Amino acid sequence: MSTGYREIKQLLLARLRSGEWPAGSIMPREVQLAEEYGCARVTVNRAIRELADEGIVRRQRRRGTEVLGDRSRRARLTIRQARQQIEAQGQTYDYRCLGQRSIAATRQAATRLGVAVGAPLRFIAGLHQADSQAFQYEQRWINLRSVPEAADFDFSAMPPGEWLMQVKPLTEAEHRLRATGASADVARHLHQPPGAPVFVMERCTWWQGQSVTWARLYHPGDAFELLFRDGEERPSG
Amino acid sequence: MSTGYREIKQLLLARLRSGEWPAGSIMPREVQLAEEYGCARVTVNRAIRELADEGIVRRQRRRGTEVLGDRSRRARLTIRQARQQIEAQGQTYDYRCLGQRSIAATRQAATRLGVAVGAPLRFIAGLHQADSQAFQYEQRWINLRSVPEAADFDFSAMPPGEWLMQVKPLTEAEHRLRATGASADVARHLHQPPGAPVFVMERCTWWQGQSVTWARLYHPGDAFELLFRDGEERPSG
DNA sequence: GAGTGGTCTAGACCACTCG
């Protein structure tokens, strides 16, 4: 009858919203739904798989498809390099390197990067500006064991984030977001009073099981906002 | 030869990492890859579809599969109700309603909710506590046009977020994150000095095209952190 | 052991977009 897994997904969603299958209950099995909608089982399967990906139902072999109650939202967040964020807003991007040197891993850096204390790292500090305004102050540590080329590269020519994307593409990452008061160092670079609220994003990346880099990205509090939606948002195609 | 779309996805990822198909280039077509790996086209299709979902490649009919260069990360963020966050940490949850009343939409609320200024809303303020410590201060507006039952409900018995999940399940949502300084009101409830950094999350939700609610959730700065990873993270099963 | 979802296959048609 109705064609398309997308339509079937919407129909199922409507029935879920209506309360036909309350939280905690088990939905009809795929074969049954396929008969009902007059389509192949794979089509129903794909529709329900996406519902499961979104955290709306949980599937288990033999048990069936359970409707979840305490739904935690699964939202998708797109994270861009500072340059892309700024240029997407139609502003002029500018980068200034504030220092770079090779160091031995402190305890905190060692923990984040999963290396031994004292392991060789490269440290870079830099400022990303939008229309000559401080947008993001970056502190970055690169694991020289996994990226030895970073020891000799001059990061005043290119922000380390962009360079790493070329050298070690397709890393995995872990992010932490929080709000904090600006330290003296951060305050100076962001042109904020000390203690002013700043939005901090920490990012650890890995490449085939080895840690690559750890970055702390500071944004002036009220001037920065991270926006995202939940649900479908599949790339066009 | 090699079975499974997961394995094929990993093989493709490895070849992408190796630089065999640099950013901006077009990958071989599905049929060709399917022959190479000795599997059906659909299997390759599914592997590449997931790469596209993760923002690693872009697919277009007739054009082919393009390897993306300026990869913006697509990370997945799981957002839970305060109760769930707190109990997941093994702490005791407690909710205190600080006030509720029906009001007319201010200009800001009207904008967020997509209603006319003056439209009927219900406003609720409340505090979520973890082990008797302030965890989250919540300000919430509910659109009475789409949820008239909220006019009579007593939100001292149950946090509005949990109530709404039962009444209007499966909403869509939009989130905004930022850091700001605590206003006098927020500071008092979070037991922070005025101006102290707080982490703010705003959430707007919609149900079948109609706005449902707008919430502002304040967390004490350094005591709160949002953690997430990117990449695969498919639910088990 | 039996029933459910997870996945693969081969073949087919459609939709979009390029030349």
Place this chain on the structure above:
DNA sequence: GAGTGGTCTAGACCACTCA
């Protein structure tokens, strides 16, 4: 018009988990 990805179908086997 032609080539690519997007999707559907029917049938099959496997893997997990429950009774």
